[in-house]
Amino acid sequence: MNDFTNCPQLYKYRAVDQLPEPASIDAERGKLIHAILEDLFELPAGERTFESATELLPRKWQEQLASTPELATLVLDEKEWFDRAQSLLTNYFILENPVAFEPSFRELHLERDISEEIYLHGYVDRLDIAPTGEVRIVDYKTGKSPKPGWEEKALFQLRVYALLYWRNQGVLPHLLQLLYLGDTKTIKSVPTESQLLSTERILNAIGAEILTALESDHFPTKKSRLCDWCFFKAICPAHN
Ligand code: SF4
Structure with a gap:
């Protein structure tokens, strides 16, 4: 979903064509x-x-x-x-x-059909359940923490996990935690029901866009600074 948001053509190369x-x-x-x-x-x-x-x-x-x-x-x-x-x-x-502390799960596989047409799954690095029942979702990042203002984008992935856990288990996670080993910073967030419902709406909207792109076989290019790191730049129509 991140790939599609960044550039639909990149998504096509990776997820549809599955180019190595x-x-x-x-x-x-x-x-x-x-x-x-x-x-x-x-x-x-x-x-x-x-x-x-x-x-x-x-x-x-x-x-x-x-x-x-x-x-x-x-x-x-x-x-x-x-x-x-x-x-x-x-x-x-x-x-x-x-x-x-004692972790409850490592590499926990979470999955769910978030609509009739969209199946979503992911692996959580670690999920800890406290003796008092509070759930903490932890993700390790080996890079550096995002610049100020970009924390929300970084937290999206954990909100997706929180949404899947909440929908599957009926328990709203208590804390989301991103550990950046690159610069020893932590981003923490307490998820709310309204945030997770908003995450669900965003996921459904992106999913619907992907389905439309698949049906019409139209995956527009989206040039950005990411192109400099994109392996497919040499074959991408936006650059050739
Ligand atoms: S080079 Fe840029 S526009 Fe082309 S596929 Fe990669 S990210 Fe998209």
Whole structure:
């Protein structure tokens, strides 16, 4: 949905044509850190230390290399790669103390038909249910926090998760939390029913636009600064 909002043609290349894209080093770094944090919570609370997290690093990296062999050509300096990963893990421990709580779910799959024609699903990095019943939805970001004024856009993804959880479980999450390991910042938001209903309306509106684009096979290009990072620029009609 983000792709479609940013540029319908980009959405077509990715979601409809499913053209392959090369691995991105930032995305792969994010996957590695997410995998380590997921496994960290397999350990008993008292063992969830920075040392345990860094011990997981070589094994998770080998697993990632096995599943994405082309990474070997992207990561030319393994020491630098490990140093950067360790620094992100250091930042994680500045933001949270994983010894102090028990997560309820990691990589929780949420799904729902939000209308007759639109099925929506996503994976939540972590969902914590307090003994008193309050639900917290947590998402890790390995980049830096958004500039002032862009927090709402960043929170949209978590509001979608909150909406799915609320609709499926009948429980309104208490807190949404984005942890930015790139610059040790946290964005928190207390979702309200009206925010989630508004999120649902936006999702239905974007979904309807996607269906119209599919039916008419019309996916307009939308030039923006994103084009400079778009892998498909070389074949995009807006640039050729
Ligand atoms: S280059 Fe720009 S306009 Fe073209 S598909 Fe990519 S994002 Fe869209």
